[in-house]
Amino acid sequence: MSDINVKNMSMSELQKLQKDIGKALAIHETSEKKKARAIIEAKAKSFGFSLSDLTGKSAAQPKLEKKAKADKKPRKQPRIKYRNKENPEQTWTGMGRRPIWLVIATDAGAKQEDFLVQD
Template sequence: MSDINLTALSLAELKKLEKDVGKAIANFEERQKAEARAEAEAVAKKFGFVLGDLVETSAAKKKTVPEAKYRHPENPLLTWRGRGRKPGWISEGLAAGKKLEDFAI
């Protein structure tokens, strides 16, 4: 590794050096990832698999949104999944003597 006299460099030269070092680090990390991916694919292939079959992707982890369980009796566009804070129209209906089952879909 070469010794660089940082105190002799101008601000512009220091910023360029910083930018170049950042790129070098990113390129190094990408090469390491590619090498690790190639090794992992080789091991998966050795056992008769494709790496994608063994690793969960973000699409596989995607959360499913539960369906609405309750609907406003007069405005069917207003729904509630039964999670979190009760919407005002549910609270008002319960205060008026209705039961939660009265709003069930």
């Protein structure tokens, strides 16, 4: 292995080196996975099984595909339950932590119900 003096390298040279190392690691990992898979398939075969018999996955499709985002239904916007009277843009659905404007108002003596949005 050759010695690389990274102290004397420029930023662009270091970035290129980092990119090259990333590619080399990915190639090496893929190669190691193939070797491991071959060893495991041979061991399973020696017991009379295929790898898909043991894992429940087909050899051609090792990973389950995720549903596309287009298949998901969009979430409904939660209904606003509380509105700040001093600044109507500040609202709260009643879920999660109470907003600061509501905490300040209730600490000052106002009731939370005073800020309810009328339907």
